[in-house]
Amino acid sequence: MNISIFGLGYVGCVGAACCAKLGHHVIGNDVSENKVNLINQGKPTIIEADIEPLIKEAHDKGLLEATTDYHYAVHNSEISFIVVGTPSSKEGHLNLGYIYNVAEQIGAALKDKDEFHIIAIRSTVLPGTNKKVGEIVEKASGKSRGKDFTIVSNPEFLREGTAVQDYMNPPLTLVGTDSEIADKKFRELYKDIPGEFISTDIEVAEIMKYVNNTYHALKIVFGNEVGNICKALNIDSHKVMEIFCKDTQLNISPYYFKPGFAYGGSCLPKDSKALRTLAHDLYVDVPVINAINPSNELQKKNAIDIIESKGKKKVGILGLSFKAGTDDLRCSPIVDVAEALLGKGYEIHIYDKNVAKSQKTNTNADFISAKLPHLHSIITDDLNEVCNASDVLVITNKEKEFSDVPAMYPNKIIVDLVRQFKELDYEGNYEGISWSNINVNPAQNNEIIRDMVKTEF
Ligand SMILES: NC(=O)c1ccc[n+]([C@@H]2O[C@H](COP(=O)([O-])OP(=O)(O)OC[C@H]3O[C@@H](n4cnc5c(N)ncnc54)[C@H](O)[C@@H]3O)[C@@H](O)[C@H]2O)c1
Structure with a gap:
C-alpha cells in the first residue's frame, strides 16, 4: 500500500x-x-x-x-x-x-x-x-x-x-x-x-487515548499513595502491589469499569474510609484516595439532579438495597437519594422485593425502622403499584424484572442508574446517569437534549 x-x-x-x-x-x-x-x-x-x-x-x-x-x-x-x-x-x-x-x-x-x-x-x-x-x-x-x-x-x-x-x-x-x-x-x-x-465510532476512538493515559496516570499515583502508606507502616509496598495485581477477577479486570451509580454496601465505603483515616493518622498525604469519596457523593447528587430535571413530583424507586439479589441497605446510595427527594417534598414510592420480604419476616426489620424512619413505611413488593403511582421510574439495580418496565409503562419517564438496557426502543423519555442516549427512537433523543438543557440552567 x-x-x-x-x-x-x-x-x-x-x-x-x-x-x-x-x-x-x-x-x-x-x-x-x-x-x-x-x-x-x-x-x-x-x-x-x-x-x-x-x-x-x-x-x-x-x-x-x-x-x-x-x-x-x-x-x-x-x-x-x-x-x-x-x-x-x-x-x-x-x-x-x-x-x-x-x-x-x-x-x-x-x-x-x-x-x-x-x-x-x-x-x-x-x-x-x-x-x-x-x-x-x-x-x-x-x-x-x-x-x-x-x-x-x-x-x-x-x-x-x-x-x-x-x-x-x-x-x-x-x-x-x-x-x-x-x-x-x-x-x-x-x-x-x-x-x-x-x-x-469516530468519537469513541478520539477519546480513548485520553481515557487510557488518565487511567495510567491514576494507576501510578494510586500505587505511589499505597506505597507511601505502606512505607509509614514499614510494610513492603512492592509485595502488596504484586499481590494486588494477582487478583485478575476484581482488581486487574473489567469488573467495576461500568459507568453507572455510586458505590455503596457494607465494605467499599467503610474500608476506603478506614484507609483514608489510617493515612491521615500517619500524616501521609493521599489526595487521590481522599478524592474517591467526594466523587462518589457527587454521583448521588447527579442522580438527584437528573430526577429533579424531569419536573415531576411522583418518583418510583425500583430497588432500594445496594445491589440486586440482597436486602442489604447499609450505605445503599439510593437511600440518600430517596431521603433527599423526600426532604424536598417529592412523593416517593419504593419497590424492593427483598427489603419488603425482610420487613415482613422481621429479618432486617430493626435496622430498617431504626435507620430509615422516613422510608420503611413506603417500601412495597408490588412493582405495578409503584409504577402506576409514579411519573418518574428510577432503576437502581439490575434485577431482571425491571427489563420489562419500558414496554409495560410506555408513558413513564425512566432514569436508569445501572445501564439496565444496552439499547432501547422506547416511546417515552429515557435517561441514563453516565452515558449518552441509547434510545433508538429519534423523537425521544430530542426530548433528552431538551432535558439536558433544562438541567444546565
Ligand atoms: N511521543 C510519544 O510517545 C507519543 C505517543 C503516542 C502519541 N503521541 C502523539 O503523537 C503526536 C505527535 O507526537 P510526536 O512526539 O511525534 O511530536 P514531534 O513534535 O516529535 O513531531 C511532530 C513533527 O511534525 C512536524 N510538523 C509540524 N507541522 C507540520 C506540517 N505542517 N507538515 C508536516 N510536518 C509538520 C514537526 O516538524 C515535527 O517533526 C502528538 O499528538 C502526540 O501527543 C505521541
Whole structure:
C-alpha cells in the first residue's frame, strides 16, 4: 500500500519505519528540511531503540522516502497519516494549529486528485477534531467528505523507549471511522499486526487515548499513595502491589469499569474510609484516595439532579438495597437519594422485593425502622403499584424484572442508574446517569437534549 506520513517526529518516524517493515511504501513529509534529509539518507530523526536498522533497511529497499512537498506526498499515496505535534497550552487546551495546517495542505493537494483519499489522524486529539479536520479539508479542496475523501481516527499507543516494539505489538488497533472503504483499507494495512482490530465510532476512538493515559496516570499515583502508606507502616509496598495485581477477577479486570451509580454496601465505603483515616493518622498525604469519596457523593447528587430535571413530583424507586439479589441497605446510595427527594417534598414510592420480604419476616426489620424512619413505611413488593403511582421510574439495580418496565409503562419517564438496557426502543423519555442516549427512537433523543438543557440552567 502507498502511504504518506505528515510529521516525521517521534511517532511519525517510528510509524514510517514500521509501515515500511510491514511492506508498505512510505512517503514522509515534514516542514523540517533537516528531518527530510535525514530520512533520505536512511537515518532516523529520533534516538530510539531498534529504529536505526529499520529506517536503513526501508531506505535501502526503496520503501521509504521523504519530502517537504505535500502535493507530491498526497498524490503518490492512498492514505495520509497526520502525526504532527499537539502541544498543551498553559491552561491545558490543545494547540491544534499544526493539525489544521496539515489539513489545509492535504486539502489543497486533493483539489486536483481524482482518486478517493483517506486521511488518518494519528496524533492525540480531543473528540470533535476529526469533524473539524473534515471541514477544513472540504473547504480547502472543494471536495466532499464521504464521496471524495474520508477522515479516520487511528490513535497511537506507543511509549518512547519501546516505541518500535509497541508499534509492532500493540494491545489493540483502534480505528474510528464512518467509511466502509476506510475500514477495509485499514484492516488490510494492519493485517500483519497482532492484537484485536477494533473499528468503532469516530468519537469513541478520539477519546480513548485520553481515557487510557488518565487511567495510567491514576494507576501510578494510586500505587505511589499505597506505597507511601505502606512505607509509614514499614510494610513492603512492592509485595502488596504484586499481590494486588494477582487478583485478575476484581482488581486487574473489567469488573467495576461500568459507568453507572455510586458505590455503596457494607465494605467499599467503610474500608476506603478506614484507609483514608489510617493515612491521615500517619500524616501521609493521599489526595487521590481522599478524592474517591467526594466523587462518589457527587454521583448521588447527579442522580438527584437528573430526577429533579424531569419536573415531576411522583418518583418510583425500583430497588432500594445496594445491589440486586440482597436486602442489604447499609450505605445503599439510593437511600440518600430517596431521603433527599423526600426532604424536598417529592412523593416517593419504593419497590424492593427483598427489603419488603425482610420487613415482613422481621429479618432486617430493626435496622430498617431504626435507620430509615422516613422510608420503611413506603417500601412495597408490588412493582405495578409503584409504577402506576409514579411519573418518574428510577432503576437502581439490575434485577431482571425491571427489563420489562419500558414496554409495560410506555408513558413513564425512566432514569436508569445501572445501564439496565444496552439499547432501547422506547416511546417515552429515557435517561441514563453516565452515558449518552441509547434510545433508538429519534423523537425521544430530542426530548433528552431538551432535558439536558433544562438541567444546565
Ligand atoms: N511521543 C510519544 O510517545 C507519543 C505517543 C503516542 C502519541 N503521541 C502523539 O503523537 C503526536 C505527535 O507526537 P510526536 O512526539 O511525534 O511530536 P514531534 O513534535 O516529535 O513531531 C511532530 C513533527 O511534525 C512536524 N510538523 C509540524 N507541522 C507540520 C506540517 N505542517 N507538515 C508536516 N510536518 C509538520 C514537526 O516538524 C515535527 O517533526 C502528538 O499528538 C502526540 O501527543 C505521541
